[in-house]
Amino acid sequence: MGGGTALPDLFAAHYRRLLALAVLVTDDRATAEDLVQEAFARLHGRALADPERALAYLRSTVLNLSRSRLRRLRTARKHERPDDRLLPSAEDDVILRDDQRAVLDALRTLSPRQRQALVLRYWEDMTEAQVAAAMGLSAGAVKSHTSRGMAALRTALEANR
Amino acid sequence: MSDVETRLRDALAARATTVQGDPEAYAAVVRRRERRGVRRLVTVGVAAASVAAVALTVAVVRPVPEPTPPASPAPVGPVAPAPESFVGVEDGMARLFASADNSSSTAGTLAGYRVTAVAALGDGRSFFFAALKGCASMFNRMDVTENTPSDHRTVAGPIPGGDVAGRVMHMAVSPDGARLAYALRLPLADGRCGNAGQIRVRDLRTGAEQSWDDGRPVTSETSPFVVSSLTWSADGRRLSLGERIAGLDTTQPGAKVEYLEYENHEVPGYEVCTIDDRLFRGATGRTVLLLRCIKDLDVYDGASQGIAFDFDPVTGRIGEQLFALPLRFRMDPWFLSFDSSGDHAFLGVYDTESDPAVTRVHRWDRGAGIREVDLGGKDVQQIAW
Numbered sequence: 001m002g003g004g005t006a007l008p009d010l011f012a013a014h015y016r017r018l019l020a021l022a023v024l025v026t027d028d029r030a031t032a033e034d035l036v037q038e039a040f041a042r043l044h045g046r047a048l049a050d051p052e053r054a055l056a057y058l059r060s061t062v063l064n065l066s067r068s069r070l071r072r073l074r075t076a077r078k079h080e081r082p083d084d085r086l087l088p089s090a091e092d093d094v095i096l097r098d099d100q101r102a103v104l105d106a107l108r109t110l111s112p113r114q115r116q117a118l119v120l121r122y123w124e125d126m127t128e129a130q131v132a133a134a135m136g137l138s139a140g141a142v143k144s145h146t147s148r149g150m151a152a153l154r155t156a157l158e159a160n161r
Numbered sequence: 162m163s164d165v166e167t168r169l170r171d172a173l174a175a176r177a178t179t180v181q182g183d184p185e186a187y188a189a190v191v192r193r194r195e196r197r198g199v200r201r202l203v204t205v206g207v208a209a210a211s212v213a214a215v216a217l218t219v220a221v222v223r224p225v226p227e228p229t230p231p232a233s234p235a236p237v238g239p240v241a242p243a244p245e246s247f248v249g250v251e252d253g254m255a256r257l258f259a260s261a262d263n264s265s266s267t268a269g270t271l272a273g274y275r276v277t278a279v280a281a282l283g284d285g286r287s288f289f290f291a292a293l294k295g296c297a298s299m300f301n302r303m304d305v306t307e308n309t310p311s312d313h314r315t316v317a318g319p320i321p322g323g324d325v326a327g328r329v330m331h332m333a334v335s336p337d338g339a340r341l342a343y344a345l346r347l348p349l350a351d352g353r354c355g356n357a358g359q360i361r362v363r364d365l366r367t368g369a370e371q372s373w374d375d376g377r378p379v380t381s382e383t384s385p386f387v388v389s390s391l392t393w394s395a396d397g398r399r400l401s402l403g404e405r406i407a408g409l410d411t412t413q414p415g416a417k418v419e420y421l422e423y424e425n426h427e428v429p430g431y432e433v434c435t436i437d438d439r440l441f442r443g444a445t446g447r448t449v450l451l452l453r454c455i456k457d458l459d460v461y462d463g464a465s466q467g468i469a470f471d472f473d474p475v476t477g478r479i480g481e482q483l484f485a486l487p488l489r490f491r492m493d494p495w496f497l498s499f500d501s502s503g504d505h506a507f508l509g510v511y512d513t514e515s516d517p518a519v520t521r522v523h524r525w526d527r528g529a530g531i532r533e534v535d536l537g538g539k540d541v542q543q544i545a546w
Contacts, residue, residue, distance in 0.1 A: 008187060016182040023180050024173055037186060041193040096175055103172035122166065123173040154165050 007044055014055055015040070018062055024119045025066045027108060035065040059134050063120075067112045106156035114149030117142055240527050241502035244285025246308045247546030250276050251539045255290055257315060259308045260546075263536050266313035268303060280332035280341065281545040283501030288545060289320065289341060291329035296354040298329040298345075322368025325361075328354045333391040333400070334365075341365055342391050342400055360391075360400065371414060498544040503527075507534075507544045 015036065022032030039061035043054060096104070107115055113135070120131045132142045183189075243260050248268060250256070253275030257268035274292035281288050286305040291298045300320045307314040320341070330344040341363045349355040361372040391400055398412050496509040504527040509520055522541055525531040 007190075011187050011190065015186060016180065019182060019186075020177040020180040024176060029180070032180075033183065033186065037190045037193060040187075040190040044190065096172070096179075099168060100172040100175045103168050104176060107169075107172075118169065119173060122170045123177060150163075150165060153169065157165065157168075 007040065010043070010051065010054055010058070011040055014058065018058055021059065021119065021124070022062050022066055024123060025063065025112070025116050027104075032066075035062050038065060056134065060136060063116055063135060067116065102157060102160055103153070106153050106160065109156050110149050110152050111145075113137075113145045114152065117145040118149045118153070121146055241500075241504045243505045243526065244281075244500050244546045246285050246288075246305050247498075247500075247507070247544055248279050248281065248288045248290075248303075249536060249539060249541035249544045250279055251541050253277070253293075255279060256539060256541075257288075257303075257305065257308060257313055258536065259310050259313065260285075262310045263534060264310045264313075265537055265539065268313075268315060268317075274299060278329045278332045278343065279543060279545040280334050281501075282334050282338050285500070285546065289332060289334065291332055291343065293328055296328055296346075296348040296352055297324060297326050299324045300329075300341075320363075320365060320368070322363050322370060327359075330358070331391045333393055335362075335393050335397045337397055339365055340397070342393065344391060362400075496543050498546065500546050505546075507546070509541065509544070 018036045018039070019032055022035045023029055026032050026035065039058045042061060043058060107118070110118070116135060117131055120126045120134055121128070124130075126134065128139050128142050128146070131137075131146075132139045135142065137145075245260050247258050247260060248255055249258055249265070255268045255276040256265040258265040268288075274294045276290050276292045277298065278291040279288060286308075288303045288305075290301045290303065292301065293299075300322075301317050302320050303315050303317040305313075305315050325345065327345040327347045330346060332341060332343040334341055343361055343363070345359045345361055346354045347357050347359060357374070359372045359374045361370050363370045393400060497506060498508075499506045506525045508523045508525060508531065510523065520540060520542065522534055522536055522544075523531050524534045
């Protein structure tokens with residue numbers, strides 16, 4: 001590795017937050033762990049002269065892998081009835097308030113890109129330009145995903161009221 | 162800020178606080194990377210507790226990594242005729258299709274049951290169904306007596322060994338047609354289908370069964386045992402399992418399902434989406450095809466973005482390479498089902514460019530390439546033929 005930040009330091013600094021990001025966009029702890037570990041494994045051996053760039057790379061890798069994974073989960077869920085679905089893990093069953101659970105349920109109905117855009121915007125507190133860079137999209141595309149995602153979220157929440 | 166935005170921030174923050182890091186996670190990253198030092202050949206021994214020191218060896222053949230359609234060392238000789246029938250499953254209902262024109266009729270479905278898995282004997286006329294009610298599965302065999310565009314006739318009945326408690330996820334008939342392998346999600350004490358799983362192999366003449374599991378308890382907190390495909394080896398001794406690449410020695414009663422580690426090759430300028438790699442049943446039950454997701458996105462190096470999928474052959478003791486399917490496409494594969502000759506296949510893909518995404522079915526015929534087919538507007542989610 002190059003003379004910049006060592007991977008273990010990056011891992012210690014960012015693993016938990018990247019894991020939380022992956023959980024928020026995939027809704028599955030085991031998948032999230034797999035994705036984040038894979039992102040760090042891909043960074044292993046690369047020159048890490050710029051820690052900020054490395055973090056951006058890690059975040060984008062997690063998002064890209066999440067999107068692929070999420071598409072697959074959505075396909076599976078499309079073809080399943082509710083009683084077919086895997087039981088939630090104990091951790092996934094943590095006590096959240098009903099209104100928080102309702103928002104997370106509504107978030108699951110969005111497209112992967114919409115969901116990622118909203119998580120980056122409203123959890124990572126990124127600007128649209130930062131979201132665009134993280135997702136590898138244009139700012140206009142991010143604006144579209146965000147506004148459509150919020151509209152869909154609002155509709156889903158109203159439908160479940 | 163709107164009320165919905167405020168609620169969204171609150172919910173995301175609350176969910177994020179429940180996520181704790183695993184102190185062993187970094188060691189897992191190192192192990193993952195170290196495994197990649199083994200470039201082409203990975204040997205995984207069966208767990209120490211297992212009864213025999215059976216080693217499964219997977220040699221992943223990697224052609225020159227260029228982002229172009231893989232060369233197809235296609236089989237020589239005339240193309241075998243396609244089976245006259247195939248079975249598709251649409252939302253839990255099985256349909257018998259005539260290959261001649263893709264016309265179909267309902268097949269093998271009983272009131273209150275939903276078909277969860279189908280398998281074909283390979284002769285184009287005999288099919289197996291697993292159908293679910295509650296968390297109990299019923300097996301049926303259906304033999305086609307007539308299947309033309311104007312006439313769909315079948316006879317059906319139970320198979321030896323009867324029904325089973327649990328949800329059958331996937332099935333595969335052995336190359337000699339004598340055994341049916343299936344992946345099962347076991348029921349919990351309260352009757353719901355749990356996450357713990359087993360692989361079972363049933364003798365279709367006697368109904369006798371053997372089973373293998375991943376050694377975990379059957380509780381509501383067991384993490385999922387996910388099997389997305391089953392593939393018999395040519396000699397009928399081993400099963401390969403997706404969605405993680407795994408192997409099972411069916412000649413060993415106490416053997417454990419072993420997850421195999423393998424290495425994707427690096428494609429210059431591309432990311433390999435390891436997470437999406439899956440195995441599909443190949444031609445005549447002998448080929449195991451690794452679906453490789455590649456993505457020309459590398460923000461660290463500033464490359465452009467895009468996503469594509471192609472198939473790599475995997476060779477070794479869990480499968481023998483026959484040929485590489487010369488496909489590359491920008492849709493996410495959902496199923497791939499070869500006929501017994503290996504000259505014909507159905508490929509179900511998930512069109513992620515559309516919104517909402519839709520599933521499209523394509524048919525590949527050796528020598529004729531691939532084309533999208535219309536199955537009468539049916540949203541087919543799996544096919545056996």
